[in-house]
Amino acid sequence: MHAVAKTTTSVPGLRERKKQATRRAIAEAAVRLAAEHGVENVTVEAISEAAGVSPRTFFNYFPSHDDAFVLVDDEVGERIRESVRLAPADRPPLDVVRDALVAELDGFEARKELWVLQCKVLQRSPHLIHRGLKAHVAEERALAVAITDWLGSTRPGTDAPPGAAVFPRLLAAVAQTALRVAVEHWCDRPGETALAEVFRDVFAQLAQGLPRPPA
């Protein structure tokens, strides 16, 4: 408090940093081992061994064996929802959600290697896709709430037509699905197309009501 002025915020402290490091070490070890030997042949013990922690510690970071193989960043979803809530009220809903997602694409491509590697693991173990979709569904529901907020800011308290109540959930679900399809498609063709391009194309098709593409 006297000689050295501490940076009052920002620095998470050694404790938190070590925790994050441990978490990343476990996740990275899990993905690498899975890419080499296949998911079902990678035990918690092996992951812990490679990450340099005890098997018991593994479960302090991941609730289940499978959860170690999917990469989830909570902050991304929160930024997306905030972006939706602050969107101009008169824009097309699909555009609002699309742009909110596109804004996060840069950080996505930055970790390209990691995602491609994980995509391979997920393709070999479809059973893990659903673990990834777990976060997906959670995101979907939170996004639906954000969309409802955004829409509600236009006209509060009015009798709605039958479709209105489903709309936020449908838009959120479709947007997440489009994102997933774009990523899967992009993973299948590494380096061939930019993710942003696939992404924009997919949303364009959605906006047109999924017409038959010109052959």
Next chain:
Amino acid sequence: MHAVAKTTTSVPGLRERKKQATRRAIAEAAVRLAAEHGVENVTVEAISEAAGVSPRTFFNYFPSHDDAFVLVDDEVGERIRESVRLAPADRPPLDVVRDALVAELDGFEARKELWVLQCKVLQRSPHLIHRGLKAHVAEERALAVAITDWLGSTRPGTDAPPGAAVFPRLLAAVAQTALRVAVEHWCDRPGETALAEVFRDVFAQLAQGLPRPPA
């Protein structure tokens, strides 16, 4: 072969009937117990006990504990895909998929009680939703293939624009998602709206590119 002429087909035989009965008994016991005590408090032993089989037999019918709680009918998906493949080549893709799904809706409402009950279980245990989505994703991929077949029957072997390759996967994924959203929405409001109505409404919104619903 001599005295009694056997009904050459149709009758599945006592063996097959008992198997189906056992399977249904296990599934029903699982759902009922889960509805009462919560999924995580229902062990395989308890389910087997209630179904009148040994714990080992449980795993002869369901690959995992969680799989006993989701109802899947393989034949339904096959009928849907066949319907898509046989559709007129000049119809709007979204309509083709919609109608293929709508045709199965009757059989769906017939088991209304069962589905509502299961929806409650799934709502209390989100972790099971993904198990249900497992079949969902499998269906999605198979459906994408069927859509590709159907589209391909129009013009085989032509240079495709960037969006064309994604289209079948996107359409299949979006259609499955729309189905899921419709079912969830319908489960939340039992008896208020017919599933077919929600379903048609959702697809209408998709066909219009998800515009803002009139408030």
Next chain:
DNA sequence: AATAATTTTGCAGGGTCTGCATCTTTGCCT
């Protein structure tokens, strides 16, 4: 009625996951 095929079952064993007690590490204070 006897035999063959299929299903059910018990058992052993490995893997997942949790709660609890203990030990080590980290953060903060004088």
Next chain:
DNA sequence: AGGCAAAGATGCAGACCCTGCAAAATTATT
């Protein structure tokens, strides 16, 4: 510095999940 309190890591016991394998029971066929 040195010590105290909080938090994380670890080991262990135990319940549960899941899978082979071989024996017993049930069903189909001759």
